[in-house]
Amino acid sequence: MTRLVIDTNVLKVANGKSEQADPACEEAAGNALQDALRQGVVVLDTEQLAIDEYRKHCSWAGQPGAGDFFFKALTDNIANPSRVHLVDIGAAEDEIDLFVPEALRDFDSDDKKWIALFLEGSADAILNATDSDWAARKADLDSEKVTVRELCANCLNVRRSKPAG
Numbered sequence: 001m002t003r004l005v006i007d008t009n010v011l012k013v014a015n016g017k018s019e020q021a022d023p024a025c026e027e028a029a030g031n032a033l034q035d036a037l038r039q040g041v042v043v044l045d046t047e048q049l050a051i052d053e054y055r056k057h058c059s060w061a062g063q064p065g066a067g068d069f070f071f072k073a074l075t076d077n078i079a080n081p082s083r084v085h086l087v088d089i090g091a092a093e094d095e096i097d098l099f100v101p102e103a104l105r106d107f108d109s110d111d112k113k114w115i116a117l118f119l120e121g122s123a124d125a126i127l128n129a130t131d132s133d134w135a136a137r138k139a140d141l142d143s144e145k146v147t148v149r150e151l152c153a154n155c156l157n158v159r160r161s162k163p164a165g
Helices: 008-014 023-039 049-055 066-076 093-097 112-120 132-136 138-143
Strands: 002-006 040-045 084-087 125-128 148-150
Touching (some): 008 023, 008 066, 023 040, 132 138
Parallel strands (some): 002 040, 040 084
16 A cells, blocks of 8 residues: 655645645545545654644535545544554654754755655655645755655646636
8 A cells, every 4th residue: 555645735725725726736636635545544643743734724524625524534544554654753843853854954844744754654655736845845855765746736836816606
């Protein structure tokens, strides 16, 4: 099974809550989350930093969006090792930095936990929808063997307004 780290922006996009995501990106994010639930193992931290961040953008009820559904399914299965792989990366930034290569320690502080989870959890990829920092640092990430799967490359740098209705 594929081990995945999922940036919060994927859940937001799947819920239709990102101004820069177009409908194709929303669909790609929703499909990626469905695939993660069906065929993947999601890497999370024991301190629940990832869950706490997801919680800010998702509903515990699992509705109405695909990100909400994923969040509920993930939290319902957090103790199931065939669905979730828990790793300890600490809780404070200086603790997380211990798991992040020196070349990436100047990465956005909110995103360093994803790098630490990827490396400590032996993940196959970090899923990203709209955060342009990942693409901007692709060479550095590649040199440290951190794989980022861009779901919406056309939405990374362009801010779009969602059509009304």
